[in-house]
Amino acid sequence: MPDHDQPFYQLTPDTVIDAVESLGHLSDGRILALNSYENRVYQVGLDEREPLIAKFYRPGRWSDAQIHEEHRFCFELAEQELPVVAPMLNDSGESLFHFKDYRFALYPRRGGRAPELGDPDHLYQLGQTLGRIHLVGGMHPFETRPALDIQSYGRDSVELIAADFIPSSLREAYVSLTADLLAGIEACYQAAGDVRSIRVHGDCHGGNILWRDDMPNFVDFDDARMAPAIQDLWMLLTGDDRQQQQLQLSEVIEGYNEFGDFDPRELHLVEALRTLRMMHYSAWLARRWQDPAFPRNFPWFNTERYWGEHILQLREQLSALQQPPLQLL
Known part of the structure; x- marks a missing residue:
């Protein structure tokens, strides 16, 4: 199915968990949709490990090459010890993954609060x-x-x-x-x-x-x-x-x-x-x-x-x- 024809509403919780587990991360079945509209972003619970964040890219918005450029920029910043949340890499050094008709990336979960812009x-x-x-x-x-x-x-x-x-x-x-x-x-x-x-x-x-x-x-x-x-x-x-x-x-x-x-x-x-x-x-x-x-x-x-x-x-x-x-x- 072409990217632009694949609607997000077919991205079910089971599909999200299956995508994460396809990379070797065993889920405990807990999934929480986070506040994102352009893409779809979920916190996925893992068995006896900290949850991770799975980001599913909107079909047809960015090419694979453009997503890779975003990721490389984050990696460059992280290498300079800058406080950015970069995508996770698998054992082959890959950060953009495919599952069925979807492209996705995984991120470590980071907590925090909004900055005080009046401070x-x-x-x-x-x-x-x-x-x-x-x-x-x-x-x-x-x-x-x-x-x-x-x-x-x-x-x-x-x-x-x-x-x-x-x-x-x-x-x-x-x-x-x-x-x-x-x-x-x-x-x-x-x-x-x-x-x-x-x-x-x-x-x-x-x-x-x-x-x-x-x-x-x-x-x-x-x-x-x-x-x-x-x-x-x-x-x-x-x-x-x-x-x-x-x-x-x-x-x-x-x-x-x-x-x-x-x-x-x-x-x-x-x-x-x-x-x-x-x-x-x-x-x-x-x-x-x-x-x-x-x-x-x-x-x-x-x-x-x-x-x-x-x-x-x-x-x-x-x-x-x-x-x-x-x-x-």
């Missing part, structure tokens, strides 16, 4: 660790993984939503607004100039960072792409208060510069990247709407109220794009 010490340590991660990320590029760019995150998202999802009563407002947003995003990129793209985590929000043993542990590199370093930094800034964000940013960059060399021109990209993420998120939900898990877990999506609120949020972003960039204090 200057946490922000400083996050900056230090990301500086080290980006040193490794800048050693060489991804060869098969895509870049985070205006076309894929912005224009393609707008095209999909305008064609098939936005209510007709809101389409004209949406198309006009997003045209202004894309122009504003392009202006931000022009202001930043020829900034460097490196391998980054790509989805570096608090949910993908586990605070454990007094340090941040980074998980889920599934969205790793080529992008400017600021992509892994801006999501650490919380709140709507500009002064607060600048204080947070200064703590992060102070830690970052102990190991890296942050290019302040990238500050022009903060609101551009935030806007692209908002556009891409709505398009992601739209692209996944035929997956039964999405209507069940996102029942508010694709309602007139949702699109009205989305347009209001994008209007706020248009204003943010026109503001001067954050400054280092």
Whole structure:
């Protein structure tokens, strides 16, 4: 069966356990579905051993080569003793496995709590660790993984939503607004100039960072792409208060510069990247709407109220794009 025709709802608990046991891990039959929608992730109990995490990749999203690049990046980081949760290897040195029509990887289970993004010490340590991660990320590029760019995150998202999802009563407002947003995003990129793209985590929000043993542990590199370093930094800034964000940013960059060399021109990209993420998120939900898990877990999506609120949020972003960039204090 082709990858794109294999729905996740045929991934039964028995199939998950059989896949794990096919690699020699004897399960005790306990299985817990974890909070993941793009892929399917399970904690699987083992007989007289610590549970492990089994991640089943969404069919058709990444090629095997792209998944291998994600894994190799994690291995490179782990070899430098960076706190990342890398995939497990079998005796043959393999990390991507096939079972029936599915591709999956296994990970050790790691506990922890979310970082306190209002704590200057946490922000400083996050900056230090990301500086080290980006040193490794800048050693060489991804060869098969895509870049985070205006076309894929912005224009393609707008095209999909305008064609098939936005209510007709809101389409004209949406198309006009997003045209202004894309122009504003392009202006931000022009202001930043020829900034460097490196391998980054790509989805570096608090949910993908586990605070454990007094340090941040980074998980889920599934969205790793080529992008400017600021992509892994801006999501650490919380709140709507500009002064607060600048204080947070200064703590992060102070830690970052102990190991890296942050290019302040990238500050022009903060609101551009935030806007692209908002556009891409709505398009992601739209692209996944035929997956039964999405209507069940996102029942508010694709309602007139949702699109009205989305347009209001994008209007706020248009204003943010026109503001001067954050400054280092």
